[in-house]
Amino acid sequence: MTGAQMAAAARRQTTVIPRRSAGAAISDIVFRLMMYGAVGLAFVGLGAIIYDFAGDGLPFVDSSFLTRFPSRVIPERSGIQSAIVGTIYLMFICAVLVVPLGIMTAVYLEEYADRDRWQHRLVEVNIQNLAAVPSIVYGILGLAFIVRGPIGMGPVLLAGGITLSLLVLPVVIIVAREAIRAVPPSIREGSLALGATQWQTIWRQVLPGSIAGIATGVILALSRAIGETAPLLVVGAAVSPRFNPNGLDSAFTALPVQIVKWTQDSEQAFVQRAAGAIVVLMALLLIMNSIAIWLRNRYEQKW
Amino acid sequence: MSEHVSERLEPAVEPPRLIPEPAAEAQPTESIFDVNGVAVFYGDHRAVTDITLKLRRNQITALIGPSGCGKSTFIRCLNRMNDLIPSARVEGQVIYHGQDLYADDIDPVQVRKRIGMVFQKPNPFPKSIYDNIAFGPRVMGMKGDMDEIVEGALKRAALWDDVKDRLKTNAFGMSGGQQQRLCIARALATEPDVLLMDEPCSALDPISTGRIEDLMLELKADYSIVIVTHNMQQAARVSDMTAFFTVELDAGEKHRTGRVVEYAATDKIFTRPDDKRTEDYVTGKVG
Amino acid sequence: MISLTRTPSLRSRCEGAIKMALFAAAALSIVTTLAIIGSLTFETIDFFGDVGVGEYLFGTKWAPTFADASFGVLPLIWGTLYVSLIALAVAVPLGLLCAIYLAEYAPNRVRKVVKPVLELLAGVPTIVFGYFALTFFTPEVLQGLFGLHVDVYNALAAGIVMGLLVLPTIASVAEDAMSAVPASLREGAFGLGASKLQVAIRIVFPAALSGIVAALILGASRAVGETVLVLVAGGQGPSMSVDPGGSHQTMAAFIASIAGGDLPTGSIEYKTLFTVGFTLFAMTLLLNVVSIRLVRKYRQVYE
Numbered sequence: 001m002t003g004a005q006m007a008a009a010a011r012r013q014t015t016v017i018p019r020r021s022a023g024a025a026i027s028d029i030v031f032r033l034m035m036y037g038a039v040g041l042a043f044v045g046l047g048a049i050i051y052d053f054a055g056d057g058l059p060f061v062d063s064s065f066l067t068r069f070p071s072r073v074i075p076e077r078s079g080i081q082s083a084i085v086g087t088i089y090l091m092f093i094c095a096v097l098v099v100p101l102g103i104m105t106a107v108y109l110e111e112y113a114d115r116d117r118w119q120h121r122l123v124e125v126n127i128q129n130l131a132a133v134p135s136i137v138y139g140i141l142g143l144a145f146i147v148r149g150p151i152g153m154g155p156v157l158l159a160g161g162i163t164l165s166l167l168v169l170p171v172v173i174i175v176a177r178e179a180i181r182a183v184p185p186s187i188r189e190g191s192l193a194l195g196a197t198q199w200q201t202i203w204r205q206v207l208p209g210s211i212a213g214i215a216t217g218v219i220l221a222l223s224r225a226i227g228e229t230a231p232l233l234v235v236g237a238a239v240s241p242r243f244n245p246n247g248l249d250s251a252f253t254a255l256p257v258q259i260v261k262w263t264q265d266s267e268q269a270f271v272q273r274a275a276g277a278i279v280v281l282m283a284l285l286l287i288m289n290s291i292a293i294w295l296r297n298r299y300e301q302k303w
Numbered sequence: 304m305s306e307h308v309s310e311r312l313e314p315a316v317e318p319p320r321l322i323p324e325p326a327a328e329a330q331p332t333e334s335i336f337d338v339n340g341v342a343v344f345y346g347d348h349r350a351v352t353d354i355t356l357k358l359r360r361n362q363i364t365a366l367i368g369p370s371g372c373g374k375s376t377f378i379r380c381l382n383r384m385n386d387l388i389p390s391a392r393v394e395g396q397v398i399y400h401g402q403d404l405y406a407d408d409i410d411p412v413q414v415r416k417r418i419g420m421v422f423q424k425p426n427p428f429p430k431s432i433y434d435n436i437a438f439g440p441r442v443m444g445m446k447g448d449m450d451e452i453v454e455g456a457l458k459r460a461a462l463w464d465d466v467k468d469r470l471k472t473n474a475f476g477m478s479g480g481q482q483q484r485l486c487i488a489r490a491l492a493t494e495p496d497v498l499l500m501d502e503p504c505s506a507l508d509p510i511s512t513g514r515i516e517d518l519m520l521e522l523k524a525d526y527s528i529v530i531v532t533h534n535m536q537q538a539a540r541v542s543d544m545t546a547f548f549t550v551e552l553d554a555g556e557k558h559r560t561g562r563v564v565e566y567a568a569t570d571k572i573f574t575r576p577d578d579k580r581t582e583d584y585v586t587g588k589v590g
Numbered sequence: 591m592i593s594l595t596r597t598p599s600l601r602s603r604c605e606g607a608i609k610m611a612l613f614a615a616a617a618l619s620i621v622t623t624l625a626i627i628g629s630l631t632f633e634t635i636d637f638f639g640d641v642g643v644g645e646y647l648f649g650t651k652w653a654p655t656f657a658d659a660s661f662g663v664l665p666l667i668w669g670t671l672y673v674s675l676i677a678l679a680v681a682v683p684l685g686l687l688c689a690i691y692l693a694e695y696a697p698n699r700v701r702k703v704v705k706p707v708l709e710l711l712a713g714v715p716t717i718v719f720g721y722f723a724l725t726f727f728t729p730e731v732l733q734g735l736f737g738l739h740v741d742v743y744n745a746l747a748a749g750i751v752m753g754l755l756v757l758p759t760i761a762s763v764a765e766d767a768m769s770a771v772p773a774s775l776r777e778g779a780f781g782l783g784a785s786k787l788q789v790a791i792r793i794v795f796p797a798a799l800s801g802i803v804a805a806l807i808l809g810a811s812r813a814v815g816e817t818v819l820v821l822v823a824g825g826q827g828p829s830m831s832v833d834p835g836g837s838h839q840t841m842a843a844f845i846a847s848i849a850g851g852d853l854p855t856g857s858i859e860y861k862t863l864f865t866v867g868f869t870l871f872a873m874t875l876l877l878n879v880v881s882i883r884l885v886r887k888y889r890q891v892y893e
Contacts, residue, residue, distance in 0.1 A: 133871070233818075410594060
């Protein structure tokens with residue numbers, strides 16, 4: 001070929017760097033659509049759930065619904081006062097039990113225990129396992145030991161509280177450990193070098209530095225506890241009681257339990273009121289989670 | 304607790320001697336640490352070995368040498384900070400005011416109240432400046448006007464004028480150099496007589512470094528200072544005595560152990576050292 | 591000159607007592623596990639005194655409360671596996687697609703919206719999912735939108751909605767695992783001219799495989815242990831059929847359905863509670879132990 005012919009041939013070539021193949025472009029688009037679809041379905045699912053219970057239940061949520069007691073026969077005269085009060089009492093019992101026990105266990109595991117010994121590893125794995133045990137098994141535990149069996153206090157408020165506490169305790173321990181671990185070792189070293197003892201260092205430096213993380217975790221754990229139904233069913237929460245619990249040794253119910261009972265009812269009017277109770281439960285959870293997020297944003301220690 | 308404080312406020316009383324100090328009057332100044340054959344093990348690994356020297360009162364002693372030769376390990380022996388590492392074991396004696404710090408009946412917590420430490424990276428607590436300084440005295444149960452104690456410590460650390468109007472603000476808001484002076488003030492608040500400093504300026508800029516070096520020279524009058532430093536010029540500028548550390552490989556070329564090659568007046572180490580290894584290091588022939 | 595010696599002071603005695611109290615708190619977690627295993631085992635052994643092991647494990651009819659009682663647990667195991675499989679069929683692809691999207695594709699602004707939505711979905715109490723499955727999904731979606739002939743209580747609705755419940759668990763653990771893959775691996779592949787899809791599928795996914803498998807197993811464990819969703823939407827009739835349009839009962843749903851205050855201690859029904867509980871616990875324990883091991887493995891590789 002002459003030089004001119006070669007130059008002409010070179011000009012006819014389109015690009016030096018080849019374009020992306022059609023196949024690769026199509027695969028990319030298909031995959032992206034699949035991902036967007038998956039995320040979209042999650043959104044749609046959440047939206048549908050909220051639409052369902054809010055649509056069914058909001059019309060029923062008024063002051064009489066909140067203040068009346070449930071009737072077993074007449075839906076129009078039913079309310080959720082005993083359920084709300086029961087849930088709030090259970091939450092407090094839970095908080096009183098898990099906060100000290102969870103923090104103490106976390107402090108022991110992070111600050112005192114010898115990490116090289118096999119017992120330490122065993123306790124760690126044990127706690128991770130307990131966090132994954134189905135909640136109904138905790139109900140069985142409560143039934144066997146607390147409601148009946150050695151402690152045998154009967155299906156009362158305290159039994160429900162203790163059962164829920166055992167359920168969320170592993171979660172609180174894990175969260176508290178992470179918050180404590182976030183405190184840098186240099187702070188501990190600085191404190192010890194000044195002549196503080198180990199406990200003084202923990203009490204005056206480590207715990208104050210991790211308290212925001214611990215508090216956030218505790219609130220999230222408690223909000224999980226009050227949404228739990230299965231353990232309370234097995235422990236023997238009362239069905240539609242027309243009274244508030246009047247002491248730790250009183251029969252009780254809770255919002256999730258009331259929701260289950262009404263949902264299972266054959267009368268449609270009760271089923272709809274279950275949705276009303278769901279609205280109240282979700283509102284309560286929303287408040288708690290907002291408090292947790294506010295706490296975290298305001299008080300989180302950035303090292 | 305209170306009997307300890309009243310003991311501190313009385314003039315120094317001669318402690319019961321466990322080991323008779325040889326010819327103390329002949330020494331130019333009293334030795335504050337008498338280190339005898341100290342070796343430190345992490346598990347089976349011998350990290351430093353054979354350290355024997357006397358650290359003197361009201362002097363600045365610099366520990367220099369390349370990385371990894373045990374200077375930090377050694378200085379942490381002087382206030383029992385190596386106890387914090389579970390596998391660490393210390394052999395030999397560290398005699399402080401006539402008592403072996405590693406004797407069975409010695410409480411490390413008490414040791415650290417008398418021997419203060421400043422770390423490489425400033426580590427103020429996430430509290431106010433005031434509470435940082437007050438922490439040491441508070442955990443000791445020191446009696447006395449806390450405001451005065453805090454002011455005194457900050458003045459001795461040449462920080463009072465900078466912060467006197469913002470004592471209640473968070474210490475994290477200070478610059479690196481100020482934070483390190485805060486840590487020095489914090490250590491001084493417990494009224495130690497020794498200050499250990501582990502590369503205190505390595506995380507700071509040159510101006511802050513200069514300020515802290517000036518501060519060290521001022522503090523020398525009232526305290527005894529031991530400083531680990533990577534910076535030879537710093538050692539030459541501030542210290543009275545210098546110990547040069549080196550690291551040796553064992554026969555199998557697997558384990559590194561640190562030891563002191565030479566310990567003498569700073570002047571001598573930097574101009575007419577006895578050992579060739581020292582000379583190679585200070586003239587920059589080896590890193 | 592201050593004394594440096596140890597004094598048996600009040601303070602050091604306090605420190606010792608504190609350490610003991612903390613240890614006791616940590617020991618509680620071991621006690622809990624022992625109590626769970628103990629109570630389940632004890633009653634199960636007692637149960638096998640009345641009912642043969644063979645009849646329990648291989649019988650195909652479960653009707654413990656009837657006068658002419660049958661104690662074959664296979665229908666419950668089948669119900670559990672069937673509903674969980676439907677749930678995983680939904681949650682695994684959707685969850686993994688969400689995870690890949692969040693880890694590899696999503697821009698920060700989108701991430702900030704999608705992650706909270708998934709966390710919200712994860713925080714909805716399971717009874718709300720159950721209500722949704724019964725009152726919306728079955729009538730509006732299955733019967734309405736798809737025109738399927740399913741019963742009011744059916745496994746398909748329970749399974750699909752359970753998939754929605756489990757999706758956030760799989761998505762977040764898998765996303766964690768993929769995000770832990772170091773950027774250097776991705777950069778190496780991009781530098782060789784790989785496309786985003788190729789990097790995500792051929793490099794990141796295999797590198798994070800143990801964490802992803804852990805996510806799947808954790809999701810399966812949650813599905814197996816879930817109680818009230820199936821209780822409310824799946825019906826109370828154990829069945830061995832493969833028809834997802836009919837009612838099925840899972841182990842957990844059975845336990846919740848017979849429990850509740852009035853079960854006499856020591857009766858055969860009481861013992862079935864523990865025996866089925868034991869079977870359920872053993873299944874989830876196996877799944878949890880494997881997944882915890884896998885999570886530890888993938889964390890170790892990159893830390």
